[in-house]
Amino acid sequence: MKIIKSDAQWQQELTPEEYYVARQKGTERAFTGRYWNTFSAGIYRCVGCGTPLFASDTKFDAGCGWPSYFEPINPDHVREERDTSHGMVRTEILCNICDSHLGHVFPDGPPPTGLRYCINSLSLRFEPTE
Template identity: 80%
Template sequence: MNKISKPDAQWRAELTPEEYAVARLKGTERPFTGRYWDTTEPGIYRCVGCGTPLFASDTKFDAGCGWPSYFEALDPANVREETDTTHGMVRTEVLCNVCDSHLGHVFPDGPPPTGRRYCINSLSMKFEPK
């Protein structure tokens, strides 16, 4: 896998201020406000920072949480999980494995077949319709 590394000034120039705050500074958009939380059309969700394919629409489900949720990654090699102990909690952070952009978190309360819920910020992705 070819890692992508850019200087901070380039990230700031390529991303909107809101995308930068989430993808590079590990921010979170407010629930039910993201551009994809209720998108239902078929397609692929790609990393906003590097275009890596992350999630397919056929794994998306309505978790009722206000963020796009998926039960599995398109290719597990494209996402990385790390322990996140911020905000007085222990969670599992999900990052793009190519450019290290913050995507969101994964929880063990999703539907079959995986039982996982990838809770992902819309600002961390770009949607490519089929």
């Protein structure tokens, strides 16, 4: 089920930094996000709607400065779009439930998928395993 909110609602619910990344397709600086170096057990949820996106057991240190995962919890929870911004051609990843910008996916990840979902910490909320 799609979650649709006005810009004013998003601005009220998210911090200015989260709003910039999740709603305006911004990017946090490498090695500055709250989760780039987090390797505790748990679930990473969408900052906008709480949808479970990535599990800690799929997270790996890609050396890029952003949280990186080799697969989403449920492929139906993320959507890919072609991104031609900044003079590059990349594959953008969005939350398929609320359309929040998450990051990008690259074909240089580890087995078993060979993918690297490079995700902004500001697009995520971490829920540790009890």
